[in-house]
Structures are given as C-alpha cells and as structure tokens.
Amino acid sequence: MSTDPIPSEADLTALPHSSRYAAESISAECTSQALRVLLVGPSLSILGGQAIQAERLLRQLRHDRRVVADFLAVNPELPRALRWMQRIKYVRTIVTSLAYWKHLMTMVPRFDVLHVLSASYWSFLLAPAPALAAAKLFRKKAILNYRSGEAADHLGRSSAARWLIRRFDQIVVPSGYLMDVFARFGLAATVIPNIVDFEQTRFRQRAPLLPRFLSNRNLEPLYNVGCTLRAYRLIADAYPEARLDIVGNGRERQKLEDLARELNLPNVTFHGQMPPTRMGEFYDAADIFLNSSDIDNMPTSLLEAQACGLPIASTEAGGIPYIVKHEETGLLVARNEPRALAAAAMRYLREPEFAARVIEAGRVAAEKYRWENVCVGWIHEYRRVAGRQ
Template identity: 40%
Template sequence: MEKRLPFFLRGLEGSDWLNEERGRRLMESRTAEQSSGRVRIAIIAPSLKWVGGQSVQADLLVRHWQNDPAVEARFVPIDPTLPRWLVWTGSIPYLRTVLRMPFYLMALWRALGEVEIAHIFSASYWSFMLAVFPAWLVARLRKRKTVINYHSAEARDHLRRWRSARAVLRRADQIVVPSRYLVEVFGEFGIESRALPNFIDVDRFSYRPRRPLRPRLVCTRGFEPYYSVDVVVRAYAEVKKKFSSARLVLVGKGSREAEIRALVRDLELADVEFAGVSSRETIASAYAQADIFVNASWLDNMPVSILEAFASGTPVASTAAEGIRHLGAGTRLEAGAKRLSRVLALLLVGRPRAVVAGLSVHAEVLGPGARAQSLEAGSGFAGRGCGWRTNR
C-alpha cells in the first residue's frame, strides 16, 4: 500500500499529473532494483533552459556519471516544466515561481525516495530559500544525506544577513564550493566546506596557441551589474584607438543589455557584435574565433568562462575579483577600464607573459586525465569513503 503524501503535496491528490507521476515512480523503482550496489544520487540544480554556471556543472556531472559503474545519477530541475495549461505563466516571474513550487516539491519527494544522496546546487538569498531549503528539508524528511554545492560569490553578504541560511548549511552533511576563496568565506562563519573546483568538458574546446595575438576580443559574461560588461566596452574603446582592426564580441544577455547597447552607441564604437546567448554546443566557437578573453567582474568566484578560455588557448585579461585571484596563472588581474585596456595593449604589442601563463595553465589544469580526476573526486565525495559528517 502506497504511503500517504506529505502535507505540502496533498492538494495534488487525484490529479492526472499525480497519477502519471505515480506510474513513472513505479517504473523507476523497478529500474533502481536492477542497479543495486551503485551509489544513487539526485543532482538538484537549474536546468539548461537558462545556461549558467550551476546548470552547466550539473549537466556535466549527470552526463559523465551516466555509465559510471559505481554511481547512478538523476537530475531534478529546480525549475520544472509546467503543464501545458500553465505554460502561459512562464513569462510572469513571481507567478511562475509560486506555481512551480508544488511540482518541484513533488519531484523532490519522488526522486529523494529512490536515492541515498541529495546533491543540491546553491545560489544565494531568495534563490537559496526557494530552491535549496525545500530540497534540504525533503532530504531530511526522507532521511537522505545532503551535499550543498554552493556557487555564489555573494556568500559573505548572504551568510551575514541570513541566519536561516547559516542554520541550513550547518546541518548539511557536506558543503562543497568551487574555490578556496569560498572555503575561506565559509570559515569566517565557522562553517566547514570543501573545495571541489569547477570543471569543463575539454572535448568541446580546441586548444590553439595565439601567435601573434590579434585584437579580437570576446566576453561571455551575462549583462548583469556584477559582471561589469560596461567596463569591458570602455576598455575596448581605448584599445580601438590604438588598434583600428580591433573587434569585440559580447556573448550573453541580461538585465543591463539595453544600457550596454546604449553605451556602445554613445561611444560611437564600431565592430562590436552582440551575439546573444550561446548554448553549450556553440560556446566553443566564440573562444575559437577570438584571441583574448576579457572579464571585468567586480564580484566573482571561479568562472567557468575563464576555464573555457584556458581550454581554448585564449589568454585572459581580467579584473581582480576576489575569487579570480585564486586562479593565479593565465590571467592578468587589473581593475578598471583604463588599467584593463593597458593590459590588453601590452598583450597586443608583444609582451608574452600572459600567453606563456595561459599555456602552463592548459598543461597543468586541463591536461590529460584532469577530467577523470575531477569525476573521481566528485564520485568519491558523493559517497564512497568520504567519511560523512554533519557540520554542526
């Protein structure tokens, strides 16, 4: 006899959608019986509807664990697809969040009943409360181990302001972060975490040394305030004065896109392309066609975009956001449009220091076996001999 639904899902009792979910649950439970002996993990994260750091990392984990003899991974999106009769709400931000919640909770309850570990990708502030807290709570009710994979560079402010977030994090079985920077931030609040760096699918990128460097710049950061794409545009304006053949490709979208387009018009800049959002299948071409990757973020952690640039052989000129400082070799860390433009000019007139550093990073970080090592570390952390311990 099937167990009664938890109180927060009983409003769906008797619906066609719930009946379909129960049928799917039965099929999946039979499949699970056939895969006994493997560590079963639910990866809970944003879907690739919106390409971003968390969604890309989650997708990589799920795909590379598909044929792992010791790990069975399944994906639970924090932004589940709504039924057809509710699709019209997708363009209404707050309403779609409210309507998605019961479907998200139902998916969590079903998936976490069939796994041993909940691996929850985390942002900060309200995203933490609406996505991470429900997943952690359902995992606790299901008596499952929890890994919170925290990715936000806003961690210090988030943890200082939100006592509830600190309480949840201290009760997670493990916390993993992508950089030593966040390990240090969590340590300031007495919360222990473990650094498990971001990784990329190097097979999607073709490494090409840039000799000589051409003034072909690319930025693949979103048009959001903390990425400061306006600083990239202003730095490009300075470079354009010295190198008439310079061009800039901006890949992405965001809330400040109209302002960035207006800035390009006001500065009367030529050869600036707004390429829109690239999928994981096409992003490699953006780096392949450029000779320098430019980043101007003032708040950052461990950008996947910089790792992608390294994998492509594209030298990186970047501002010195706290998390990026830990990346070290392969970047030129400067602040402000003027200083960033000077670094770009130095690269273009033949100062090879950053280019050499970029080569060493490719060899050390993204060389043979790096992906396998990352996956091995991830699967080991996920449950094999990692010594589960609650952060209390």
C-alpha cells in the same frame, strides 16, 4: 548569426527519470551496489554557471558504473496546458515552487544522496532549503554545493541561511575563495572545482595574437560588462582593426548596447545567449579574453578560455585570483578600472613572448578541471556521506 535553441529541462534529463532509467539501463546487481545520487539544480532553461555545471555533472555521472544519477530541476516545466502560468510574475514563482516540491516528494525516497546546487539570497530559500527538508523527511544524506560569489554578503546578512547550511551533511564549494569565506562564518567546506568540457573547448595556438576579443558573461550588474566596453574603446583607439564579441544576455543588455553606441565602438557584436555547445566557436574565433566582473567566484568561462589558449585580462574580483595567477596564468587589475584592463589586454599584443608563456601556463593549469580529475572528489564525497567508505 543564427542562434541554436537553448536546451530545455527535457534535454538535460534526456534519459528517463530514475526508476525507469535504473530498470532499463543498469543491471539489478550493479544497481544494488551503485550509489543513487540525485542532482538538484537549475535546468538549462536558466542558462548560467550552475545549470552548465549540473548538465556536465549529470552527463559524466551517467557514464560511471559506481553511481546511478538523475536530475531534478528546481525550475520544472509545467504540463503544456499550464505553462502560461509561468509567464506571469509572482504566479510563476508559486506554481514552479509547488511543482518542484511535488517532484521532491516523489523522487527523493529513491536516492541515497542529494547533491544540491545552490546560489544565494532568495534562490537559496526557494531551491536548496526545500531539498534539505525533503532529505531530512526521508532520512537521506544531502550535500550542499554552494556556488555563489555573493556568499560573504549572503552569509553575513542571513542567520537563517547559516543555520540551514549547518544542517547539510557536507558543504562543497568550487573554489578556495569560497572555502575561505565559509570558514569566516565557522562553516567547514571541501573544494571540488568546476568541470571544463574539453570536447567543446579546442586549444588553438595563436601566433601572432590579433586584437580579437571575447567577453562571455551574463549581462548583469555584478559582471560590469560596461567596464569591458570602456576598456575596448581605449584598445580600439590603438588598434582600429580590433573586434569584440559579447556573448551573454541579461537585464543590462539594452543599457550596454546604448553604451556601445554612445562610445562609438567599432566592430562590436552582441550575440545574445548561446548554448554551451556553441561556445567553442567563439573561443576559437577570439585571441584574448576580457572580464571585468565586480563580484565573482570561479567563472567557468575563464577556465574555458585557458583551455582554449586565450590569455586572460580580468579584474581581481572575488575568487578570480584563486584560479588566475597574476603574470603567470593571466593578468589581473583592480575592479572598474577600464584603463588598467585595456593596458593589460594590449600588453599581450605588444609582448608576444610574455603572452606565449601565459597561454602555455594557462593551458597546463586548466588540465585539473578535466572530468577524470574532478570525479575523484565527487565519488569520494558521495561514498563518505553515504557511509560507503
């Protein structure tokens, strides 16, 4: 299967930067009334949940006349003549950080509110921390949009992170799970959920369900895709015609491909990383979604699976029970239990009426993640922190 090129920072910021964008696209009267919001986060050259949500937010906000929105990548591309430096370990971090800081100094003064997407650990220090410093320097408001499922460990280990987070004007998280985690550290957070792009996720009625499975997670240790492979071995023993498509890439890809061969798994395809515009094809071709993460927050892939009509068999890691209700909108099992995961997946095949109820409940639950529902929360927070209520 051919792979479309992953969109770059240039694709994400297809419209010109803020000053030219405002001058060319919005009348002076509208610009004077609209809030200027700068999204700060990873570009799609680092394809993951943060980058996908940043792209969707930017695309939707640019159609909202209440907001003038632009994007600043925390991983900016260097000029062509200098890009070789970003291929060298350690040098890459230094030069990328310098370029990011430079863009902060030139772009932040033009905006009213910074919307800063955040992961944990070193990523937090390299990206949100400089954005906060720039906001304070230029007396701008800053919203921290923290998105990592590793929040409990991060906040527990780092007093510096807790101190910096308290300096933001508002904390927004995508799930009740993270809101509860932050509360344990005395940090109040507001929940605004992730966005599902319904233009790229088509619902399909599946009757009867076939043993066609999809895994769509990065191939990193915390997502434990190896558990999915071991569960699939048990499924394939019962359903020899079964098929498993694995979409994603990461440090564990070779290890997982080796495991698939060791387990002698039939009909397994590793497709590698796919841009969001291609994912609709994979959801449409599958009938059941498998997820076996050990650490998680609010995976967009599960929300998209519900929107497309795929019943979910997943571990109960982190925030997943906040978005998938066991035996109502999916089936949840303990972490790293391939037998339990396989049994949950096969229950859908053996109990079609139960599967149909779960699919319909999941489809209804996914509606809350439409942009027209999510945007109400973001516009409210932008206006509140900017004193425009």
